[in-house]
Amino acid sequence: MGGGAAGLRAAIAAAEASDGLDIALVSKVYPMRSHTVSAEGGAGAALGPDDSLDLHAFDTIRGSDYLADQHAVEAFVAEGPGEIVQTERWGCPWSREPDGRLAVRAFGGMSVNRTAFAADKTGFHLLHTLFQTSLKYERIVRLDEFFVTSLLLEDGRCVGVAAIDMRDSEVRCITAKAVILCTGGIGRVFSFTTNAAINTGDGMALAYRAGVPLKDMEFVQYHPTGLPGTGILMTEASQGEGGYLVNNEGRRFLEDYIPSKMELGPRDILSRAIIEEIEKGHAFEGPYGHYVHLDIRHLGEKTIDKRLPFVRELATKFVGIDPVHEPIPVRPVVHYMMGGIDTDEVGRTRLPGLYAAGEAACVSINGANRLGSNSLTECLVFGRRVGRLAAQDALVAAAPSENPVVRLAEAEQERLVASYLEKETGTERVAAVRRDLQAAMERGAGVFRTEESLKQAVEEVGELRERYADLSLDDRERAFNTELVAALELGNMLDVAETIVRSGLDRRESRGSHTRRDYPDRDDDRFLAHSLAFASAEGPRIEYGDVTITRWPPEERKY
Amino acid sequence: MAHPDLWPETPHEGPEDLELWEEGPPREPGAGPRAEGPPAAGEVRLTLKIRRYNPAVRPDAWWDEFAVNMHPTDRLLDALHEVKWFHDGTLALRRSCAHGVCGSDAMLIDGRNALACKVLVKDVAPKVTVEPIRGLRVIKDLVVDMEPFFEGYKRVLPFLINDEDPPDRERLQTPQERERYDDTTKCILCAACTTSCPIFWGDGEYIGPAAIVNAHRFVFDSRDRGARDRLDILADRTGVFRCRTTFNCTEACPRGIKVTKAIQEVKRAIMFDRL
Numbered sequence: 001m002g003g004g005a006a007g008l009r010a011a012i013a014a015a016e017a018s019d020g021l022d023i024a025l026v027s028k029v030y031p032m033r034s035h036t037v038s039a040e041g042g043a044g045a046a047l048g049p050d051d052s053l054d055l056h057a058f059d060t061i062r063g064s065d066y067l068a069d070q071h072a073v074e075a076f077v078a079e080g081p082g083e084i085v086q087t088e089r090w091g092c093p094w095s096r097e098p099d100g101r102l103a104v105r106a107f108g109g110m111s112v113n114r115t116a117f118a119a120d121k122t123g124f125h126l127l128h129t130l131f132q133t134s135l136k137y138e139r140i141v142r143l144d145e146f147f148v149t150s151l152l153l154e155d156g157r158c159v160g161v162a163a164i165d166m167r168d169s170e171v172r173c174i175t176a177k178a179v180i181l182c183t184g185g186i187g188r189v190f191s192f193t194t195n196a197a198i199n200t201g202d203g204m205a206l207a208y209r210a211g212v213p214l215k216d217m218e219f220v221q222y223h224p225t226g227l228p229g230t231g232i233l234m235t236e237a238s239q240g241e242g243g244y245l246v247n248n249e250g251r252r253f254l255e256d257y258i259p260s261k262m263e264l265g266p267r268d269i270l271s272r273a274i275i276e277e278i279e280k281g282h283a284f285e286g287p288y289g290h291y292v293h294l295d296i297r298h299l300g301e302k303t304i305d306k307r308l309p310f311v312r313e314l315a316t317k318f319v320g321i322d323p324v325h326e327p328i329p330v331r332p333v334v335h336y337m338m339g340g341i342d343t344d345e346v347g348r349t350r351l352p353g354l355y356a357a358g359e360a361a362c363v364s365i366n367g368a369n370r371l372g373s374n375s376l377t378e379c380l381v382f383g384r385r386v387g388r389l390a391a392q393d394a395l396v397a398a399a400p401s402e403n404p405v406v407r408l409a410e411a412e413q414e415r416l417v418a419s420y421l422e423k424e425t426g427t428e429r430v431a432a433v434r435r436d437l438q439a440a441m442e443r444g445a446g447v448f449r450t451e452e453s454l455k456q457a458v459e460e461v462g463e464l465r466e467r468y469a470d471l472s473l474d475d476r477e478r479a480f481n482t483e484l485v486a487a488l489e490l491g492n493m494l495d496v497a498e499t500i501v502r503s504g505l506d507r508r509e510s511r512g513s514h515t516r517r518d519y520p521d522r523d524d525d526r527f528l529a530h531s532l533a534f535a536s537a538e539g540p541r542i543e544y545g546d547v548t549i550t551r552w553p554p555e556e557r558k559y
Numbered sequence: 560m561a562h563p564d565l566w567p568e569t570p571h572e573g574p575e576d577l578e579l580w581e582e583g584p585p586r587e588p589g590a591g592p593r594a595e596g597p598p599a600a601g602e603v604r605l606t607l608k609i610r611r612y613n614p615a616v617r618p619d620a621w622w623d624e625f626a627v628n629m630h631p632t633d634r635l636l637d638a639l640h641e642v643k644w645f646h647d648g649t650l651a652l653r654r655s656c657a658h659g660v661c662g663s664d665a666m667l668i669d670g671r672n673a674l675a676c677k678v679l680v681k682d683v684a685p686k687v688t689v690e691p692i693r694g695l696r697v698i699k700d701l702v703v704d705m706e707p708f709f710e711g712y713k714r715v716l717p718f719l720i721n722d723e724d725p726p727d728r729e730r731l732q733t734p735q736e737r738e739r740y741d742d743t744t745k746c747i748l749c750a751a752c753t754t755s756c757p758i759f760w761g762d763g764e765y766i767g768p769a770a771i772v773n774a775h776r777f778v779f780d781s782r783d784r785g786a787r788d789r790l791d792i793l794a795d796r797t798g799v800f801r802c803r804t805t806f807n808c809t810e811a812c813p814r815g816i817k818v819t820k821a822i823q824e825v826k827r828a829i830m831f832d833r834l
Contacts, residue, residue, distance in 0.1 A: 029653075029655055029663065032747070033653075033663045035656070038656050038660060084729075089725050090719055091782065091783070095737070096733060096737050097734075099731070100733045101728075101729065101731065121745075132717050132719075135718055136718055196657065197655055197656075198655050229630075230657070287630070314658060314659075319632070320632070429644070431644030474648030479698065480651045480698050480700075480702050482652070483648040
């Protein structure tokens with residue numbers, strides 16, 4: 001499920017694993033519309049002669065504030081370079097060094113240049129390369145614009161999914177010996193986000209409702225540099241190429257926060273620094289709130305056009321500022337979910353037959369804070385791992401029985417008709433409930449959090465659930481009913497939002513992106529642990545699981 | 560330079576003299592009025608005239624109008640969302656990234672193909688006309704059937720072909736070699752070019768500019784060995800020689816790809832190799 005980088009990589013891996021499998025790539029949008037397309041800066045992997053796997057692993061673990069599982073990180077860094085080379089063989093138009101090798105650039109939190117890139121549209125090129133490659137395999141059958149509404153369960157196994165074909169809103173039942181969720185993140189649960197409109201946490205909600213815990217959901221990454229208003233991302237490659245962050249005194253304020261790394265510090269630290277500058281009155285103010293400046297003028301027009309053409313295009317188009325001549329207004333913006341569906345290091349969940357990878361999953365290699373450019377590589381490495389594993393398992397799994405599955409699909413169709421299409425009561429609009437959810441999350445679970453703000457958010461999300469029950473759709477027809485899809489997405493968002501605020505409330509410490517003003521320190525005695533949110537009748541039940549430490553014992557996170 | 564006379568009133572299915580359906584389809588309680596009150600300070604009023612089609616409520620297409628208050632720097636996509644989310648939930652459109660790179664929201668905007676997320680309200684206010692892209696069957700409102708478009712794409716073998724044993728690491732490619740096909744790597748498959756092409760409108764068989772752009776992207780990639788196969792495909796009667804160089808495609812491309820130039824380069828590759 002899902003046609004972004006992880007889903008496509010998994011499908012290709014499964015197709016290569018065996019000729020004997022039928023593979024369906026199910027996606028609510030055409031695959032090249034997936035949010036991977038928006039990734040700009042690059043894909044991190046220890047490719048260069050001055051780099052090493054251990055160095056990449058250590059940077060990732062330190063960046064994670066020691067919440068990453070180190071055996072998973074070791075596998076990740078070891079397989080990263082091979083995956084980048086693999087996509088090169090499939091034709092990805094990577095940027096090159098003068099001698100023809102893959103070029104690498106600097107990125108936040110990485111101690112050497114290790115981010116391979118394709119100008120500043122790396123995700124776009126990677127996604128198209130994977131999509132193109134998937135076309136070579138006839139075994140991969142695409143079900144484009146199918147929205148998955150529930151997992152089909154039988155005798156404690158996942159045996160497929162129920163999905164509506166958006167063309168006619170009919171529930172189709174897709175049986176499977178293995179189901180892989182690669183449905184991406186949940187940025188849309190906040191009002192100000194870099195995420196595409198489609199990032200509504202659908203796969204996370206499906207797994208959660210089926211009894212699989214969501215892990216580390218309190219860790220939401222704010223990217224330091226989004227355009228005010230739209231939230232459009234100004235890639236961290238801007239800083240990698242030498243850009244400055246400047247406050248309203250014209251000063252590179254990061255010298256007060258992270259002088260050793262400055263603009264190349266990790267995202268959680270930079271985002272906090274910008275919010276603090278705003279609070280100190282050191283920021284600019286515009287129609288869309290406070291902001292600081294990202295200044296890349298000194299790089300010169302030639303470098304900007306070569307290395308950061310998209311930054312120039314976006315700033316010029318959407319805020320009317322040409323970064324060759326003026327600094328770009330930026331502020332922290334919700335960007336990435338470190339948490340997700342609890343999986344092991346090959347993508348297996350606790351529910352037999354169900355797997356996950358990419359941003360939807362939480363392995364975890366990202367812990368409490370992901371380093372920029374690790375996510376594309378994560379999609380490749382774990383997409384391949386999970387595709388191979390699911391293929392192997394599917395070859396020996398028993399076929400799901402027809403009858404229960406058909407019954408489940410019928411029940412699902414009846415539910416959709418009764419709850420949405422032919423529901424006679426209700427006064428709430430999808431957009432009103434969604435807007436209030438996003439505002440509540442922004443207020444309660446932003447860059448800085450407190451007991452009070454999180455409790456308030458828990459309460460508000462609870463109230464929004466009641467309003468959700470009172471939803472009424474304008475569109476009652478079957479053909480391409482995007483309002484029905486939006487309503488189903490909102491249901492998913494509410495489920496996932498609740499796990500974010502509940503996990504955040506219970507984690508009474510500050511670690512990585514989760515910053516509690518009332519608990520400013522990291523507390524390894526109590527919280528060097530993954531939170532696990534289980535669905536229950538009373539809302540999320542939070543438990544904790546062990547973090548795997550192999551060679552890097554937790555120490556103070558210093559830069 | 561585009562040739563405006565080659566943008567005819569066109570081949571949508573259904574009658575061309577559409578009427579404005581004043582009251583619109585029956586709407587649920589809770590839907591907003593078709594016009595909002597006066598704009599607040601800093602806002603502008605934008606009237607959207609939208610070509611609607613929904614066979615479940617009416618057999619033919621119709622015009623619908625909504626007036627919304629927006630910030631001048633909002634995107635036309637934001638205005639369409641305002642309509643959809645607060646005035647009429649039945650409006651159907653596709654969208655995803657909202658900043659011009661996913662290719663979901665190509666539409667005919669004031670008579671020209673563009674992405675709704677790359678058109679700003681200030682550039683079209685006070686009134687804008689929005690229609691589905693042309694030459695593909697309309698499913699509902701602004702949503703068209705993209706399958707024929709993707710079929711054309713698939714026909715040109717849009718993936719790297721090279722059966723030689725690769726080196727241990729990456730294949731080398733100099734920045735100059737990389738630059739050679741850079742322009743055509745930028746295609747986002749939005750169909751703005753193909754559905755602006757009068758040959759495509761009039762002839763269901765023409766493979767269309769987007770497919771040719773994607774063939775070009777591989778034909779001129781130093782790593783690829785499949786040029787011959789692709790050029791054979793494009794040399795046939797549904798291929799490049801149907802192009803009449805009207806430049807509509809180049810003007811329509813939201814990524815600024817020199818589409819017509821790419822098509823000419825493919826034509827030349829075919830002629831020099833084959834003729």
